[in-house]
Amino acid sequence: MFSRDNWKEIFETIQKNKLRTFLSGFTVALGILIFVVLFGFGNGLINTFDDFFSDDATNVFMVFTGRTTMPYKGYKANRTIEFDNSDIQDIEKNFPLFLEYISPRIIRQDTVAYKNESNSYSTWAVGPSHQFSQMTIMMKGRYLNVMDIENKTKNAVIGRLVEQDLFGAKNSIGKYIDVGGSSYKVIGVFQDDGGDREERNIFIPYTTQQLIEKNTDKVDAMVIGFKPSIGYAGAMAFEKSLDKFIREKKYINPQDQNGIFIRNVADQLKQNQQFARVLQIIVAFVAFGTIIAGIIGISNIMVFVVKERTKELGIRKALGATPKTVISTILLESVFITTISGFVGMLIGIAILGSMGEKLEDFFITNPYIDLPMAIFATIVLIIFGAIAGYVPARRAANIKPIVALRDE
Amino acid sequence: MIEIKELHKSYKMGANSLHVLKGLNFSIKEGELVAIMGSSGSGKSTLLNILGMLDEADTGDYTLDGVPIKNLNETKAAKYRNKFLGFIFQSFNLINYKSAMENVALPLYYQKVPRKQREEKALKYLTQVGLKEWAEHLPNELSGGQKQRVAIARAMAAEPKVLLADEPTGALDSKTSYEVMDLIQNINDQGNTILVVTHEEDIAQMCKRIVHLKDGVIVEDKKVEQVRAAQYVQ
Numbered sequence: 108m109f110s111r112d113n114w115k116e117i118f119e120t121i122q123k124n125k126l127r128t129f130l131s132g133f134t135v136a137l138g139i140l141i142f143v144v145l146f147g148f149g150n151g152l153i154n155t156f157d158d159f160f161s162d163d164a165t166n167v168f169m170v171f172t173g174r175t176t177m178p179y180k181g182y183k184a185n186r187t188i189e190f191d192n193s194d195i196q197d198i199e200k201n202f203p204l205f206l207e208y209i210s211p212r213i214i215r216q217d218t219v220a221y222k223n224e225s226n227s228y229s230t231w232a233v234g235p236s237h238q239f240s241q242m243t244i245m246m247k248g249r250y251l252n253v254m255d256i257e258n259k260t261k262n263a264v265i266g267r268l269v270e271q272d273l274f275g276a277k278n279s280i281g282k283y284i285d286v287g288g289s290s291y292k293v294i295g296v297f298q299d300d301g302g303d304r305e306e307r308n309i310f311i312p313y314t315t316q317q318l319i320e321k322n323t324d325k326v327d328a329m330v331i332g333f334k335p336s337i338g339y340a341g342a343m344a345f346e347k348s349l350d351k352f353i354r355e356k357k358y359i360n361p362q363d364q365n366g367i368f369i370r371n372v373a374d375q376l377k378q379n380q381q382f383a384r385v386l387q388i389i390v391a392f393v394a395f396g397t398i399i400a401g402i403i404g405i406s407n408i409m410v411f412v413v414k415e416r417t418k419e420l421g422i423r424k425a426l427g428a429t430p431k432t433v434i435s436t437i438l439l440e441s442v443f444i445t446t447i448s449g450f451v452g453m454l455i456g457i458a459i460l461g462s463m464g465e466k467l468e469d470f471f472i473t474n475p476y477i478d479l480p481m482a483i484f485a486t487i488v489l490i491i492f493g494a495i496a497g498y499v500p501a502r503r504a505a506n507i508k509p510i511v512a513l514r515d516e
Numbered sequence: 517m518i519e520i521k522e523l524h525k526s527y528k529m530g531a532n533s534l535h536v537l538k539g540l541n542f543s544i545k546e547g548e549l550v551a552i553m554g555s556s557g558s559g560k561s562t563l564l565n566i567l568g569m570l571d572e573a574d575t576g577d578y579t580l581d582g583v584p585i586k587n588l589n590e591t592k593a594a595k596y597r598n599k600f601l602g603f604i605f606q607s608f609n610l611i612n613y614k615s616a617m618e619n620v621a622l623p624l625y626y627q628k629v630p631r632k633q634r635e636e637k638a639l640k641y642l643t644q645v646g647l648k649e650w651a652e653h654l655p656n657e658l659s660g661g662q663k664q665r666v667a668i669a670r671a672m673a674a675e676p677k678v679l680l681a682d683e684p685t686g687a688l689d690s691k692t693s694y695e696v697m698d699l700i701q702n703i704n705d706q707g708n709t710i711l712v713v714t715h716e717e718d719i720a721q722m723c724k725r726i727v728h729l730k731d732g733v734i735v736e737d738k739k740v741e742q743v744r745a746a747q748y749v750q
């Protein structure tokens with residue numbers, strides 16, 4: 108059944124029936140291509156998602172301020188809450204059991220220049236411990252330290268891409284850059300798994316920023332790392348008492364939803380992982396749908412192919428083709444075409460995904476990819492189901508009386 | 517070689533049933549050249565298709581080369597067709613994407629003859645029908661007469677015991693018809709048994725025996741003095 112002669116006969120038939128070959132090949136290739144691309148995009152979405160949320164430490168609270176919406180203890184509603192350095196110290200003092208570190212955070216958008224290159228970046232005025240909260244990885248030089256904070260130094264730690272933008276291939280360490288009108292010395296370059304966005308940030312000492320901003324002691328937000336050993340329940344308890352502590356200190360109504368906000372990264376991560384899982388299910392569902400559509404497509408084409416060949420099959424049967432030969436000819440032909448075109452479609456799809464990289468980041472798709480075993484699996488599924496779908500019309504054709512088949516015009 | 521007894525065949529069309537063959541009996545010996553005649557609708561093609569195992573009779577016996585042909589499944593029927601029978605159709609029934617040679621070689625493919633031998637044999641039979649130079653051409657590059665000659669070469673290639681031709685000259689002009697009949701006579705001279713369905717009296721006269729069908733029964737079965745087609749072909 109699989110002799111070289113049979114294959115030769117099949118090749119000839121394929122070669123001489125280009126339209127038919129093209130139609131079924133195209134359907135399968137397109138089906139697999141769409142599957143691979145869709146699936147890859149799904150993974151790209153999940154990548155973006157991971158970039159957004161899971162590159163930072165999870166034992167972290169972020170505390171932000173807002174405006175009150177309720178009066179409390181003689182204070183009117185609609186009051187803007189602000190943090191200052193004393194809040195940092197108070198929290199440090201009051202929660203030694205829970206607290207691992209605390210850092211203020213003031214984020215500004217500044218124009219940053221080195222020689223002729225300039226660009227707009229986020230400058231983050233923070234403390235040394237901020238490094239832990241974002242799992243910032245130093246590539247060269249050092250991060251901010253306690254001395255930088257105490258002496259209000261004009262030192263800056265820049266992201267990998269900031270260095271790339273401003274310095275090209277040159278080394279930036281020790282060079283002076285202009286950040287929003289003041290000159291800073293680059294003391295370190297970092298990378299971050301959080302993606303490009305985070306590698307375009309610049310860290311400076313928060314005390315320096317406060318000095319520049321008319322020697323204020325205000326901070327925008329606080330980043331609080333808790334001891335991982337306190338566990339999930341401990342974190343919940345810590346969050347609750349931290350909330351209570353700040354509300355008391357700032358005279359915010361305990362019922363007020365708006366005065367301050369605490370974002371619990373661990374809690375959020377849990378939700379995000381759930382969301383990512385749902386996303387993955389949706390993607391799998393859509394991809395599965397594509398494969399089903401591909402199977403339906405190839406079945407239709409098989410029905411059409413067999414119908415178109417009815418008379419030819421009648422002639423072949425009159426000349427001595429057995430039903431088994433007829434079926435195996437049709438199936439081998441279709442399996443051959445679907446295998447070749449399936450893998451071609453798969454490779455094109457993978458190539459498309461590979462060339463995307465970060466071009467689709469605006470659509471929240473980062474580095475779309477598909478695992479090769481998954482792509483191969485889907486291709487094989489389509490081939491197998493294509494063959495099964497082809498078997499039905501092939502068997503019907505094989506069992507038509509030759510005289511009926513011959514009469515077909 | 518061929519023996520039929522009380523052969524009946526009807527076509528069912530909805531509630532109606534059309535009785536086409538109403539109990540045919542005859543036997544054909546090896547080496548005969550038989551013309552089957554009769555008006556349109558008399559059941560000639562039906563009979564030939566049954567003899568060719570392309571269709572089945574309702575009742576009656578059919579023996580081919582001593583083998584009773586009854587209740588064959590498609591696989592067996594295909595094997596017998598391949599081994600015993602060659603077909604020549606009015607509409608040629610060549611496979612249009614295969615060259616003349618590939619068409620002729622096809623029955624040999626189903627006999628599992630190796631490719632090289634197949635091609636040699638196909639070329640030999642194409643040469644016999646005078647189409648050696650046309651071996652690489654596709655059917656639609658050939659004239660009607662040439663197509664029929666390819667079909668004849670194909671029917672002969674499998675070296676069947678019996679050749680069944682349903683109006684082999686039906687689509688051809690008289691000159692080409694005689695050329696085809698000349699070929700058929702030559703094949704018959706080599707000892708092959710041949711049945712030719714035809715409408716045309718002159719074609720029938722080129723056979724050795726004429727069986728007349730009318731309304732599903734044999735009304736006449738006579739031997740004739742064979743007219744050689746060669747005298748009309750230069």
Ligand SMILES: Nc1ncnc2c1ncn2[C@@H]1O[C@H](COP(=O)(O)OP(=O)(O)OP(=O)(O)O)[C@@H](O)[C@H]1O
Binds near residue numbers: 527555557563
């Ligand atoms: N598949 C079929 N279904 C129904 N009726 C059929 C079928 N094939 C043939 N018939 C009928 O059976 C009768 C005999 O048909 P058949 O083809 O054997 O005639 P024929 O002698 O070959 O005629 P012609 O000389 O026109 O070819 C005709 O009346 C025809 O209409």
Ligand SMILES: [Mg+2]
Binds near residue numbers: 560561562
């Ligand atoms: Mg007829």
